[in-house]
Amino acid sequence: KRKMSSEDVESRESLLDGQPNGHAKVVIERPVFSQQKFDEGFSPGSRPQTTFRESFLKSCRKCQCSKDCFLGFLYKIFPFIGIMKDYNIRTDLTGDIVSGLTVGIMHIPQGMAYGMLTTLDPVYGLYTSFFPVIIYFFFGTSRHISIGTFAVACLMMGSAIEKGLKSPNVHIITTCVNVTSSVTPVSNLTNETVQQFSLSCSDNTESVKLQIAMAVTFMVGLIQLVMGLTRLGFVTTYLSDPLISGFTTGAACHVFTSQIKHVFGISTDRYSGAFKLIYTYRDFFGNIPHTNAVTLIASVVCMVMIYVVKEYINNNPKIKPRLKMPVPIELIAVVLGTVIAYFIKIESKYGVKIVGDIPTGLPVPTVPNFSLMPDVLSDAFALSIVVFAISVSMGKILARKHGYEIDSNQELFAYAITNMGSSFFSSFATSASLSRSLIQEHVGGVTQLTGLVSSALLLLVLLVLGPYFKTLPKCVLAAIIIVALKGMFRQFLELPKLWKLSKIDFLIWILSFLATVILDVDLGLLFGVVVAIFTIVYRVQRPYVCVLGQMPGTDIYRDVSVYKEAVEIPRVKIFRFENAIFFVSVEHFKNMLFKYTCNPRHVKQDIVEAENKIRKEKANFEKITFQNTTNEVELRVTNNDITEFCPTVEVPDVGIDTIILDCSTWSFIDSMGVKALTSVVNDFREINIKIHLAFCKAGIREMLEKTGFFSCLDRDNLFVSIHDAVLHTQHQISSSESDSDSPVDGSTEIIVRSVNGTTESTDVKS
Incomplete structure (x- = not known):
């Protein structure tokens, strides 16, 4: 990121204050709208669609044996x-x-x-x-x-x-x-x-x-x-x-x-x-x-x-x-x-x-x-x-x-x-x-x-x-x-x-x-x-892609590689793919999404490797035998002592909780595009990353509905704008952080009971 000069800061603050020359300001207060809530509140109608039969009949009705119709035909065929x-x-x-x-x-x-x-x-x-x-x-x-x-x-x-x-x-x-x-x-x-x-x-x-x-x-x-x-x-x-x-x-x-x-x-x-x-x-x-x-x-x-x-x-x-x-x-x-x-x-x-x-x-x-x-x-x-x-x-x-x-x-x-x-x-x-x-x-x-x-x-x-x-x-x-x-x-x-x-x-x-x-x-x-x-085909297949950031003090989001003031939302990636999602561009869409966010397949592979390591350590831990003259031994281990028996295995944190897809540039989506989008949603869900769609056009929503896309992604994950999706995500992140910060009394203990040198049961106490 390029550093902002003092002149840049003053210019931005002046712009946000609506100065100079008394520029108009935008001040709006409204709830966060998912697409479903927005449609429920404003009751949109279906898009007008004309079939071939209706178009043909409409054209036939225009053909009338009248003087005006005949003159119109002559003027069209003979413009002179x-x-x-x-x-x-x-x-x-x-x-x-x-x-x-x-x-x-x-x-x-x-x-x-x-x-x-x-x-x-x-x-x-x-x-x-x-x-x-x-x-x-x-x-x-x-x-x-x-x-x-x-x-x-x-x-x-x-x-x-x-x-x-x-x-x-x-x-x-x-x-x-x-x-x-x-x-x-x-x-x-x-x-x-x-x-x-x-x-x-x-x-x-x-x-x-x-x-x-x-x-x-x-x-x-x-x-x-x-x-x-x-x-x-x-x-x-x-x-x-x-x-x-x-x-x-x-x-x-x-x-x-x-x-x-x-x-x-x-x-x-x-x-x-x-x-x-x-x-x-x-x-x-x-x-x-x-x-x-x-x-x-x-x-x-x-x-x-x-x-x-x-x-x-x-x-x-x-x-x-x-x-x-x-x-x-x-x-x-x-x-x-x-x-x-x-x-x-x-x-x-x-x-x-x-x-x-x-x-x-x-x-x-x-x-x-x-x-x-x-x-x-x-x-x-x-x-x-x-x-x-x-x-x-x-x-x-x-x-x-x-x-x-x-x-x-x-x-x-x-x-x-x-x-x-x-x-x-x-x-x-x-x-x-x-x-x-x-x-x-x-x-x-x-x-x-x-x-x-x-x-x-x-x-x-x-x-x-x-x-x-x-x-x-x-x-x-x-x-x-x-x-x-x-x-x-x-x-x-x-x-x-x-x-x-x-x-x-x-x-x-x-x-x-x-x-x-x-x-x-x-x-x-x-x-x-x-x-x-x-x-x-090349331009359609490989369109421009970027990550968006918020312009400070606004609800406007711009390319972070172009605007030096644009700031990415913590633990949120806003991804823009500037083309339709169809059979020509689906592979490029997925590759660029994984490049600019994270590759869920690689993350899942890291998780599998970590789980295998945990199983291996657990197996080694269960082989511990306790030599004692009595038939039953109770061993008390505190949190500080666990590491001596089961070392902690860390899974890399990708730093992303939510990905917001800016759909405003999608002109249409076909069946292969829907399949690719479904695959993306499922892949990221497996690594606990949520997908939100922002600014989906009516035609795209209709295609998603027809293909059963909402069986894998709830309609509440569609938002009317990027800012609505961001505010909803920030609210969810802050709520989860407040829940995780709740106090716990005492220390957690793991009680391992062994009978004749064999582990019989394990209890957890706080």
């Missing part, structure tokens, strides 16, 4: 009705239009860049920036998130496509051969024939990739729909912020790796599964000598230009407030790159890879290939969880900032409809973009009407401007993606703070990051979830 009902055209429309144009300008380069990240043609990124935004407008409850392409989701989609290409249901080579089998015999192949063959194979591969992407997207929506209908949105609670941060940072490493080849203008094979980054960088460094200098220069210039504008203009605290909208540097880079590449003929002269033909118009609705869905189920499940967790987290942050709430289950339903619907229009899985959402909110967007404005701008690109981006170098899109990753890589800066706050959260971050980098994106997410669940 309620949002637009309160829409103020005068104050809100301008902000939505400006925000919509700003976000639409961002959608164009990001859609094309992230479309390339999925291994599909860039135009499919534009489709994903168009159709899902319109669908989400009708079903979403968030007013500020920007739905569309997102780096992590696109990376996971690309990984799913690569795995899908290896599926036995995909027969690319067979299809390619069938395409050219009627062209000409192999012996008569010409260069033109070979080009036709390669083009057919390439087109077929892109078609199969698109089918896989559509199948994955539909499955993502279907999984989210099932989760929404079964109210399983809570599963995302296991995706903690450290887990998501570590996972997205690891995914950013994969995104960077997938684009670095476009920056250098070299080719590498695509890998999937564990250690894919190692294999990719092996190929990358092996092909460094084949770097395209023009591609590298263009990439560096674009990255520097985008970074400088973003950091020193758009995010400059001195300049940012004066900008009505951020400088659309990504779009400027795309336009400049396209124009320059067109005039200098960058592909034919310098071998720089370009985007190629971008079809005009909207895609024809196509039913996804359902035969591929079983092969992409695992990837779709991981993707559905990630995009929902990221999107709903961003939605909640912005909703909290603007004073409204989002419905998580309705959001899950909205994402489901968005993904399932857009999968028919050559789109891939969508997610909220962190950067676009923040800009949409910052520029002045009020509702999802901004999405319709941005979609109108994208429609113009798809119908008219698309072909003009044919000469856009892929390295420009790669530069846009790499610079956009800086926000994710900055998450490394969270680690020092996370280390100070929680070592376990730090461990989750590191392991999620390493698993994502070393294994793969989906495996990294799975590993991170397993680690997070393991830490939950």
